[in-house]
Amino acid sequence: MNVEFRCKCPISSALDVIGDKWSLLIIRDMLFANKKTFTDFSTSEESIASNILSSRLKLLEEVQIIRKSKVEGNLKSNIYTLTEKGLNLIPVIAEITIWSDENIRGLNPIMVDVDRENLKNNKQTVIDGIRQGYLKSIGSLYGNSQ
Amino acid sequence: MNVEFRCKCPISSALDVIGDKWSLLIIRDMLFANKKTFTDFSTSEESIASNILSSRLKLLEEVQIIRKSKVEGNLKSNIYTLTEKGLNLIPVIAEITIWSDENIRGLNPIMVDVDRENLKNNKQTVIDGIRQGYLKSIGSLYGNSQ
DNA sequence: TACTTTTGCTTGCAATATGAAAGCAATATT
DNA sequence: AATATTGCTTTCATATTGCAAGCAAAAGTA
Numbered sequence: 437m438n439v440e441f442r443c444k445c446p447i448s449s450a451l452d453v454i455g456d457k458w459s460l461l462i463i464r465d466m467l468f469a470n471k472k473t474f475t476d477f478s479t480s481e482e483s484i485a486s487n488i489l490s491s492r493l494k495l496l497e498e499v500q501i502i503r504k505s506k507v508e509g510n511l512k513s514n515i516y517t518l519t520e521k522g523l524n525l526i527p528v529i530a531e532i533t534i535w536s537d538e539n540i541r542g543l544n545p546i547m548v549d550v551d552r553e554n555l556k557n558n559k560q561t562v563i564d565g566i567r568q569g570y571l572k573s574i575g576s577l578y579g580n581s582q
Numbered sequence: 583m584n585v586e587f588r589c590k591c592p593i594s595s596a597l598d599v600i601g602d603k604w605s606l607l608i609i610r611d612m613l614f615a616n617k618k619t620f621t622d623f624s625t626s627e628e629s630i631a632s633n634i635l636s637s638r639l640k641l642l643e644e645v646q647i648i649r650k651s652k653v654e655g656n657l658k659s660n661i662y663t664l665t666e667k668g669l670n671l672i673p674v675i676a677e678i679t680i681w682s683d684e685n686i687r688g689l690n691p692i693m694v695d696v697d698r699e700n701l702k703n704n705k706q707t708v709i710d711g712i713r714q715g716y717l718k719s720i721g722s723l724y725g726n727s728q
Numbered sequence: 729t730a731c732t733t734t735t736g737c738t739t740g741c742a743a744t745a746t747g748a749a750a751g752c753a754a755t756a757t758t
Numbered sequence: 759a760a761t762a763t764t765g766c767t768t769t770c771a772t773a774t775t776g777c778a779a780g781c782a783a784a785a786g787t788a
Contacts, residue, residue, distance in 0.1 A: 441689070442628045444690075445610075446683050446696055447607065447610050449682050449689075449690045450679075451606060451678075455601070455606075457601045460593060464593050473765085474765050478765095481589045482588045482591075485749095486767085487768085488746060489766090510755090510756085514765070524681055524684065524685055525681060529593060531676075532597075533596075535596060535671060536595050538670065539670055540645075544587040547591075547595055550592055621734080621736075631778095632738085632777095633737085633738075633775085633777090634776070635737090636736080659734095659736085660737095730787100732788095735785090736784105737782095738780080740779085741779105742777080743774105743775080744773100744774080745772100746771100746772080746774080747771080751766105751769095753764105756764090757762070
């Protein structure tokens, strides 16, 4: 594995890590669909192949965007959760959503609706809400227990 | 060519268009390095291959993120410029820059410094400035002439 | 006007990444 | 004890990316 950086540019360096067709969708599913396990992610609407999913989870863990753990009483299922570094991607995902809604809809007519006005007018509040909601949903794992 | 959309999700649809390692770097070079021609882009620090550059320019033009034109007196050079749809990506690039600066620097120590405080504290002003600066730089081509 | 250089690509071909399907060991469920 | 599920890995096919060379049209130079 091991990420390779092409050069010293922050934008290209970010793309070296998350500039593929799957990483941000895995993070989206964590944030908005409460997905946590390998099987959870492999049942996304876009059907990622299991070998690609495996390699992406490894890379995201390596760069500490996600962490891998177990829950008590289940020795089998791995639980993948977002770290602070991963949560910090929420604003990126928010801007991509706004851009897509406003600029790509014409090319992909089946695209679902987004409450863009709320997102645009209360951006920080929405972002904070997503973050807090996520932390709450994994709270029993990391929040007040350890 | 022709973009294929995997499903109805706005995030995955955006990634179907700009979710690769090169598109946003081409746009970055337009915005911050005043690049406009095929040769301009092929001399980026990351050295994109000419066939990849060619296919990316075609796709970006097809989805109307950029437009292709000529300038008077030069029948040869194609001039690529950002459309409104392309300019609307500035907030995405801004958030990626902030995230990278704060979360990837530890993995890529040679990353250049960013005036993150200014960008974070005056985000909208910085974004507007980038947009206006770009429009001014191509003004003689599209602004007040045609 | 002839020659050279530049521009904006295209064309092979090799390397790498992605994708589909099957397989598999460990754990969990019945 | 038998079956199903989970979290992968492996294999092989296909698609994407990358490198190097080539090339025609236009532009610059002598």
